[in-house]
Amino acid sequence: MTQILFYGVPEGCSFGSIVALEWSGQPYQLSRIAMPETVTSEAYRQINPIGETPTLRTASGEFISESMAILNHIGAGAVEQGIAFRQGTKDFDRLNQMLAFLNTTFFNAYASLWYALEHASDENEREVLVAYGKTKVAKAHDDLELLLGNRPWLLGDNRTLADAYFMGIARWSDFHKTASYANYPGLSALHQRLEADAGVRFAHAIEHEEQAVSAGGFAGHVSFDDALRATRKAA
Missing domain, CATH: 1.20.1050.10 (Glutathione S-transferase Yfyf (Class Pi); Chain A, domain 2)
Structure with a gap:
């Protein structure tokens, strides 16, 4: 299962997680979440009860919220890329x-x-x-x-x-x-x-719905409804 980052717009702190995913080289999709409309909906609260972004659906189908937790999850699989370090060091x-x-x-x-x-x-x-x-x-x-x-x-x-x-x-x-x-x-x-970084330029383009060229593992956008249905089906 491809991990999905549910990112908030406009100007969401999810931006950092998009950059981190680009730097990690990991395969991922993005799901655009309008704030406050979608993020406060009952449907979104099924994956994040407090109605905030970002939220990450992991490759195993679990949901993680809070930027620090998401970044550390990404980092655990990106030690070789040099953007994170092994726990205990x-x-x-x-x-x-x-x-x-x-x-x-x-x-x-x-x-x-x-x-x-x-x-x-x-x-x-x-x-x-x-x-x-x-x-x-x-x-x-x-x-x-x-x-x-x-x-x-x-x-x-x-x-x-x-x-x-x-x-x-x-x-x-x-x-x-x-x-x-x-x-x-x-x-x-x-x-x-x-x-000047390619990952940051990519994240800016994604937020502003401009042409975005990924240097990482970006596998496209998925609508929130489709992502939710796919998760339920996989469960």
Whole structure:
């Protein structure tokens, strides 16, 4: 059974998992999930009860949610590609530490900005949420610039799952008009390096429904309904 990534649009954090799948070389399909329409539907909650993306249907037919869990699942089969490491090694711990920072600090810094955009009831509430969010985003970038140091990639000389996940979140700065990468030379260089990457360009094209050329194992799109029916049939 080919694994399927259910990815959210627009601007979903699923972006990092698409990049990671491209880098892994593993065969996979994609299923496009509109937010909030499809992601909050009863049908989608059959595979992810809390109604969030991304969700991965594994090759064995199991469903995994949460980006860190999905990335580690992909990474377990991509150690030879150099984007992940074997559990129990020092590098595995370093990767998980960076992924945890990106998930709990970098990702979370944008929470109030997304809330202001989607749920703020009046202009005063929106202004408070945006000001708070911009402060958190700036601090998260300060911290990540420090953690990056002089390395070309987040963990060293080679790209890893952490860089894929970073890119999915980093583009939110342009979307929300917050931190400018011109103020962060290390992160700016990393951002530019990733923008030039074939897997990142592929993920951008997929999100914007443009012609996308895969350098990995992409086996095409499948509708959510078809993916759900196929999973039930296989079970």
